Amino acid sequence: MVEKISGSDAVLKVLEQWGVKHIYGLPGGSFDSTMNAIYHQKGKIKYIQVRHEEAGAIAASATAKLTGKVGVCFGSAGPGAVHLLNGLYDAKSDGVPVVALVAQVPTNRMNMDFFQAMDEEPIFDDVAVWNRTAMTAEALPRMTDEAIRQAYMKHGVAVLTIPKDLGWTEIDDTYQPNVKSQQIPVEVPDKAAISKAVQLIKTAKAPMIYFGIGARDAADELKQAAEKFKMPLVSSVLAKGILPDDYPAYLGSTGRVAPKPGVEVGFSTDLILWVGNDVPFSIFLFNKHAKVIQIDIESEKLGKRRHNDVSILADSKAALTAIIKAGDARQPSAFYQAALADKQNWNDWQDSFKNADELPIRPEPIFDVLNKTASDQAIFAVDVGNVDINFERLLNMRGHQKWATSGIYATMGFALPASIAAKLEFPDRDVYSLSGDGGFAMLMEEVMVQVKYGLPITNIIFSNETLGYIQAEQTDDTHQPLSGVELPDTNWAEVTKGMGAISYTVRTKDDMQRALNAAKGTDKPVVIDVKLTHKMPLTTQHMFIDPTWQDQDKVAEFIQKYDAQALKPFSYFLDEAKHRQPQLNA
Numbered sequence: 001m002v003e004k005i006s007g008s009d010a011v012l013k014v015l016e017q018w019g020v021k022h023i024y025g026l027p028g029g030s031f032d033s034t035m036n037a038i039y040h041q042k043g044k045i046k047y048i049q050v051r052h053e054e055a056g057a058i059a060a061s062a063t064a065k066l067t068g069k070v071g072v073c074f075g076s077a078g079p080g081a082v083h084l085l086n087g088l089y090d091a092k093s094d095g096v097p098v099v100a101l102v103a104q105v106p107t108n109r110m111n112m113d114f115f116q117a118m119d120e121e122p123i124f125d126d127v128a129v130w131n132r133t134a135m136t137a138e139a140l141p142r143m144t145d146e147a148i149r150q151a152y153m154k155h156g157v158a159v160l161t162i163p164k165d166l167g168w169t170e171i172d173d174t175y176q177p178n179v180k181s182q183q184i185p186v187e188v189p190d191k192a193a194i195s196k197a198v199q200l201i202k203t204a205k206a207p208m209i210y211f212g213i214g215a216r217d218a219a220d221e222l223k224q225a226a227e228k229f230k231m232p233l234v235s236s237v238l239a240k241g242i243l244p245d246d247y248p249a250y251l252g253s254t255g256r257v258a259p260k261p262g263v264e265v266g267f268s269t270d271l272i273l274w275v276g277n278d279v280p281f282s283i284f285l286f287n288k289h290a291k292v293i294q295i296d297i298e299s300e301k302l303g304k305r306r307h308n309d310v311s312i313l314a315d316s317k318a319a320l321t322a323i324i325k326a327g328d329a330r331q332p333s334a335f336y337q338a339a340l341a342d343k344q345n346w347n348d349w350q351d352s353f354k355n356a357d358e359l360p361i362r363p364e365p366i367f368d369v370l371n372k373t374a375s376d377q378a379i380f381a382v383d384v385g386n387v388d389i390n391f392e393r394l395l396n397m398r399g400h401q402k403w404a405t406s407g408i409y410a411t412m413g414f415a416l417p418a419s420i421a422a423k424l425e426f427p428d429r430d431v432y433s434l435s436g437d438g439g440f441a442m443l444m445e446e447v448m449v450q451v452k453y454g455l456p457i458t459n460i461i462f463s464n465e466t467l468g469y470i471q472a473e474q475t476d477d478t479h480q481p482l483s484g485v486e487l488p489d490t491n492w493a494e495v496t497k498g499m500g501a502i503s504y505t506v507r508t509k510d511d512m513q514r515a516l517n518a519a520k521g522t523d524k525p526v527v528i529d530v531k532l533t534h535k536m537p538l539t540t541q542h543m544f545i546d547p548t549w550q551d552q553d554k555v556a557e558f559i560q561k562y563d564a565q566a567l568k569p570f571s572y573f574l575d576e577a578k579h580r581q582p583q584l585n586a
Contacts, residue, residue: 002174007137008037008167011101011160014144014177016044020072022063022424023101024048024056024417028076030103033167048424048453051445053080055417057087057100058406058443062381062418064096065404067425070151074101077164081120086411088127088157093409094238097151099144099158100124104133106165120161129154133161137169145177187297189314189322196310197273197293198327201229204271204291206335210254212236214276214296214316219243221320225273226250228324230332232339234262236279237388238407241397249336251343254285256541257389261342263540264570268335273323276316278304280408295319334577341573349566350394355509360533363462365509367394370432370460373516376400377429381418383439384410386468389537391434402426413442416459420446423455430458430520437463437487444496450525451500457526458519459501461492464532476542492529503527538562545569 005013011034015023023045027035038047050056053075060071071091075084081102091098102124104110105117124131130150134140140162147158201207209231211222219242226233226249233243233250237257243250252259254266266286274294279285282305293310296302302311312319353364367390374380376399382391384406397403404422406414419433440461450457467485474480493503502524504515512530519526544550544558546569559565 002172004170005173006033006037006167007134007140007169007171008034008162009040010141010171010173010175011144011162011167012037012041012045013173014141014148014175015072015099016041017177018148018179019069020045022046022048022421023072023074024050024059024421025074025101026050026053026056026076026080028080028103030077030105030164031074031080033164034074034101034103034162037167046424048420048449050417050420050449052443053083054086054413055443055446055449057084057098058090058411058414058417059087059421060098060100061087061091061094061096062404062414062421063425064091064098065094066379066402066422070097070099070148071421072099072101074103076103077105077120078118081118082123085123085127087417088124088159090406090409090411090414091157092127094407095155097148097155097158099147099151099160102159102161104161104163107163108165110163124157124159127157128159129156130158132159134163134166137166137171140166140171141175141177145175148177187314187318189312189319193310193312194319194322194326197312197323200271200291200293200309201231201273201323201327202330205333206269207231207271207273208265208269208339209233209273209275210235210266210277210282210286211242211275211316212239212277212279213242214278215239216242216276218275218317218320221317221324222275223247224324225320228329229327230330230336231273232265232336234266236277237392238405239277240392241401241403244398245396246398248340248343251339253392255279255281256539257392258540259393260346260538260540260543260567261339261570263543264342265335265339268570268574274308275320280305282306334574334581337577337581338570338573341576342568342570345566345568345573349564352566353563358533359507360464360531361506361508362533362535363390363394363537366460366462366506366512366530366532369509369512369516371396373513373520374401374432375430379403379422379426379429379431381405381415381422381431381433383415383433383435384412384469385436385439386464386472386537387434387436387439387462389469390462393537412439415439416443416446419457419459420449420453420455423450423457424453433457433459435459435461436468437461437465437490437492438467440492441487441490447496447499447501447525447527454523455525456519456523458516459496459525459527461527461529462532463490463492463529464534465489466534468536472536472539475536476539492527496527501525501527504529506530538564546571
């Protein structure tokens with residue numbers, strides 16, 4: 001006789017067969033049938049009770065970002081479903097697979113203006129790559145399987161809505177998902193396109209590589225291309241960590257949050273080898289006359305951000321390998337040498353503040369301690385705002401370290417839920433959440449989740465009593481009076497101590513070292529409230545640092561404002577390199 005199983009138990013069984021380890025959410029009456037299944041299968045999938053459904057969706061998105069595997073969250077009918085949207089949009093924007101289980105009132109109460117009942121499918125139409133409501137209990141396991149497949153295939157959010165009564169209904173336990181059928185498509189690079197690319201690299205005077213997260217599996221090939229063709233490397237923000245930050249030819253990311261060298265070379269290049277990158281801001285970040293060779297596994301990305309001279313539809317690793325084999329080695333150009341010198345100057349300038357004793361404390365001493373204390377296996381969950389700028393510039397990623405943030409969607413409040421996902425997926429690694437006081441306040445209740453599940457996460461808050469990123473926009477972009485950015489001075493150590501965390505207030509570098517040492521010696525969540533300088537990070541978007549073509553008074557004002565006396569513009573290093581190699585007048 002065929003065994004029976006409830007519709008919701010069948011859903012959980014399919015998730016488990018696909019390798020799902022955790023499911024995030026907050027119960028509601030409409031989700032009771034699936035909560036019952038979660039209880040039944042608690043030995044196979046661990047349920048994590050978040051304090052807000054948004055946090056559950058963010059944790060699911062972070063799971064996908066950190067592991068490459070589908071993340072799963074749920075919400076009850078009505079308000080619970082709506083609360084999921086912010087985290088789901090993060091997953092959509094950064095193109096990671098997430099499945100959201102959404103509760104619905106029983107079928108005999110649907111479309112009757114019932115308590116918490118609403119037409120949920122239209123709400124998720126924009127955020128989801130697949131969005132369906134189950135009409136029979138028998139369909140639930142197959143629909144769950146399809147939701148996971150669609151999330152993987154289309155790199156996005158799949159939403160399965162489950163009416164409460166269907167979750168209770170008994171069905172035959174016969175469905176078997178074909179999990180092993182999942183394959184990653186690999187395009188073979190076109191030989192003619194490779195030949196054209198090699199010719200462009202050969203004749204370029206100032207070529208560079210611009211790579212994104214699509215090159216995550218091609219770190220060795222990126223290095224080989226940079227070394228053979230003498231091309232400096234610049235990444236998207238999210239691609240930080242693919243190469244170690246101390247790799248000489250890697251200049252960091254580009255854009256507003258980036259270090260100075262990556263920003264400068266983009267406007268001086270004449271050829272960009274564009275690898276696995278779909279950053280919206282890319283249209284503003286490079287010399288508009290530069291030629292482009294673009295590599296991407298998805299054809300719709302080719303030429304999406306700017307005109308291409310050569311388009312290569314292929315996996316990054318395969319395409320770079322083909323280019324490396326086909327091309328001739330280049331000698332270091334003045335452009336290449338200047339790029340490396342520019343990076344060294346930037347690093348020296350940042351290092352000069354590592355032991356600065358000004359109060360409130362600068363970020364450099366804090367990150368110096370963090371760099372020396374975090375292990376080579378550390379994972380960083382990074383919020384949105386000035387904390388992104390300081391992380392991109394000051395955290396020296398190395399070894400097997402990982403990190404995640406809300407990239408394209410850029411939602412504040414990301415770090416705390418993401419750190420929970422990180423610690424659950426990688427329990428043996430040291431995990432840090434990094435937040436400004438604005439972002440921390442948004443989902444700070446998730447510290448209680450860390451306490452509830454005994455997760456020894458180190459949460460660092462950079463408190464400067466302002467929405468710093470927005471303050472800089474109002475000051476530098478729109479030149480308006482500061483409006484709505486001020487935040488109250490809050491004793492976060494006391495607040496989170498009441499939640500059950502071990503908490504510290506940090507005002508000096510020694511304070512930070514003591515707090516991190518203590519964090520390593522406990523099995524409880526730790527909150528470190530750093531009372532940070534009110535000074536803004538150096539702006540690379542509105543940089544006045546080159547007196548050869550910029551207004552002298554503005555240059556002097558900029559240098560004074562950002563303590564940038566030791567910084568030199570890229571043009572300085574380019575002139576130096578040309579004088580050393582007059583034959584390479586590039």
